[in-house]
Amino acid sequence: MGPSSSRTAQMLRRRWLWAGLAEGLALAGVVAWGSAAAGPLASPLPSPSDPPGRAAPEDVTRSVGTETARPARPSDTAARRPPAPPVPPRPVIVHAVGDCALGDLHDVAGAPGSFAAVVAAASNRHDYPFSGVFDLFRHDDLTVANLEGTFAAPHRRRKKGGFAIRGVPGDAAMLVQGGIDIVDLANNHTHDYGPGGYDDTVAALDRAGVGYFGGAVIDRRTIRGVEVVNLGYLGGHPRVKQGMVNALRREAGPRNIVIVSFHWGMEGSHVTHPLQRALGRAAVDAGADLVLGHHPHVVQGIERYRGRPIVYSLGNFVFGANSQPADRDAFIYRARFDITGSGEVGGVTGEVIPVSMTSDPRRNDFRPRLLQGVAADRVRKKIDALSARLRDPAT
Numbered sequence: 001m002g003p004s005s006s007r008t009a010q011m012l013r014r015r016w017l018w019a020g021l022a023e024g025l026a027l028a029g030v031v032a033w034g035s036a037a038a039g040p041l042a043s044p045l046p047s048p049s050d051p052p053g054r055a056a057p058e059d060v061t062r063s064v065g066t067e068t069a070r071p072a073r074p075s076d077t078a079a080r081r082p083p084a085p086p087v088p089p090r091p092v093i094v095h096a097v098g099d100c101a102l103g104d105l106h107d108v109a110g111a112p113g114s115f116a117a118v119v120a121a122a123s124n125r126h127d128y129p130f131s132g133v134f135d136l137f138r139h140d141d142l143t144v145a146n147l148e149g150t151f152a153a154p155h156r157r158r159k160k161g162g163f164a165i166r167g168v169p170g171d172a173a174m175l176v177q178g179g180i181d182i183v184d185l186a187n188n189h190t191h192d193y194g195p196g197g198y199d200d201t202v203a204a205l206d207r208a209g210v211g212y213f214g215g216a217v218i219d220r221r222t223i224r225g226v227e228v229v230n231l232g233y234l235g236g237h238p239r240v241k242q243g244m245v246n247a248l249r250r251e252a253g254p255r256n257i258v259i260v261s262f263h264w265g266m267e268g269s270h271v272t273h274p275l276q277r278a279l280g281r282a283a284v285d286a287g288a289d290l291v292l293g294h295h296p297h298v299v300q301g302i303e304r305y306r307g308r309p310i311v312y313s314l315g316n317f318v319f320g321a322n323s324q325p326a327d328r329d330a331f332i333y334r335a336r337f338d339i340t341g342s343g344e345v346g347g348v349t350g351e352v353i354p355v356s357m358t359s360d361p362r363r364n365d366f367r368p369r370l371l372q373g374v375a376a377d378r379v380r381k382k383i384d385a386l387s388a389r390l391r392d393p394a395t
Contacts, residue, residue: 089339092223092257093140096333097368098294098314099148100183101321102129102174103167106158106192108323115320115366116168126171129318130178132359132369133332137179140334141223144230145175145317146263146294147183147212150190151204152197164192165321169200172208178318182221186214186232187263187295214261218251226339227256236264236275244279245286252287254344257337260288265296265313270386272300272312277390280310289348290335298327299379301386302350309335309350312390316357323364328357329379330368354379 103115110116122128130137137143149165150156151172158164175183183205191198205212213219214232221228229251233240244260252258260283264276280291284305291310293300300313315330316322332353338346354371358364371379 089341089343090224091339092142092226092228092337094228094257094259094290094335094337095137095140095143096259096290096292096311096314096335097143097145097180097317098330099187099297099316100145100175100180100318101149101165101167101189102147102171102318103149103151103165103320105321106164106166109166113323113363115323118366119171126173126177129174129366130180130368132367133355134177134179136332136353136370140179142221142228143179143181144259144261144292145180145183146187146261146314147175147185147201148187148189148294148319149321150193150197151201152193153200156193156197156200158193158197159191162192163189163321165189166193166197167320169204172204172210174318175205175210176208180210182211182213182219182230184214184230184232184261184263184294185212185217186234186261188234190214218247225343226337226345229256229258230261231258232261232263234263236262236273236279238275238278241279241282245282248283248286248288252289257289257345258287259290259292261292261294263295264293265300267296268298269296270298270300272386272390276312277303277310280312281305284308284310289337289345292333297322297325299329299331299383299386301383301388301390302333302352303387303390308348309333311350317355317368318366319357319364320366325357325364328364329382330355330357331379331383352380352383 101115104110108114119125119128149167151169152166153169158166185201190201193200202212211219211221213230215234219230231244231247231251233244248258248260262276262279264279265273276293280293280303283291289308291308292314293310293312294314296313297316297319298313299315302312303310311333314333316325317330319325332355334351334353336349336351338348340346354376355368356371356375357368359367359369
């Protein structure tokens with residue numbers, strides 16, 4: 001190698017050393033810059049191309065020498081943001097239906113077209129009667145019905161005179177399978193088979209797990225933290241008033257829901273009797289949140305008094321005691337009770353859900369169905385017209 005070659009080699013070695021030094025300084029500068037600012041290596045944010053919800057890359061936090069980069073701190077704006085307001089409690093939803101006779105009249109038991117014959121032909125007798133409305137009831141908080149009749153044992157003798165209704169004790173399971181939670185026993189057919197028949201009925205309900213109330217029996221239950229009380233009374237006579245008022249004064253309060261059911265009015269009459277109105281209003285004055293009525297076997301109007309609904313007659317529902325009713329219109333009443341953040345019962349609103357007490361236009365098949373379209377509108381207009389009469393002080 002000559003002198004020129006030696007000088008050339010030395011120059012190359014110097015250039016290589018300077019290049020290596022420059023590269024090392026440049027790399028050091030990049031790392032230092034990236035650790036001090038929101039450069040691409042230090043950014044904790046995902047790329048705009050990342051799909052929503054994807055976690056930040058795992059290498060956001062990395063070691064720089066002996067120091068570990070700290071995760072980003074919440075911004076001052078986020079720290080000052082007020083907490084989200086508490087979610088208000090869900091409302092309590094109650095459905096109410098009218099007269100349910102889950103049995104036959106004493107003189108037609110088991111005859112063709114009778115309740116016993118029709119349900120015996122169904123594939124599942126306990127599901128059958130309420131199968132047209134079960135989907136509605138299973139999504140509420142409480143479903144209330146009037147049990148018009150008994151589950152008396154076969155050896156029980158009926159009272160003399162009048163109609164007597166008896167169902168099979170095991171058929172109390174129909175109520176459970178249909179979504180009925182609680183029944184009123186304060187009516188004129190509960191004792192059709194005497195005290196023994198009443199005891200049989202209560203025992204059948206207990207075995208099935210169905211609640212009951214009426215007369216001296218009061219049902220209290222807690223639904224999502226709110227106490228719901230059900231009271232029931234037979235007849236609209238003025239003598240019923242004082243006992244009802246006394247009970248309401250004991251039971252009613254701002255933090256519970258009190259529902260009062262009356263078996264009252266004239267059978268077959270769409271007109272509300274003045275005694276019904278006096279008693280219904282007295283119940284509201286004493287603290288009732290909702291008043292329900294049955295016994296006429298046809299619908300009557302609805303009055304809103306002091307912000308509380310009085311439903312004078314819901315009509316029939318599953319009614320095994322009549323295979324050919326002249327009037328098949330009925331309705332389910334849906335009540336919505338709003339609950340405040342402090343646990344008090346606020347306002348109550350209501351909705352009429354029109355039904356036919358039969359799914360068969362030729363006869364009563366003891367299976368109520370929800371009405372739609374023109375048929376539903378007709379029933380609503382009928383109830384609206386009856387309700388409008390209640391707003392006239394002369395009626």
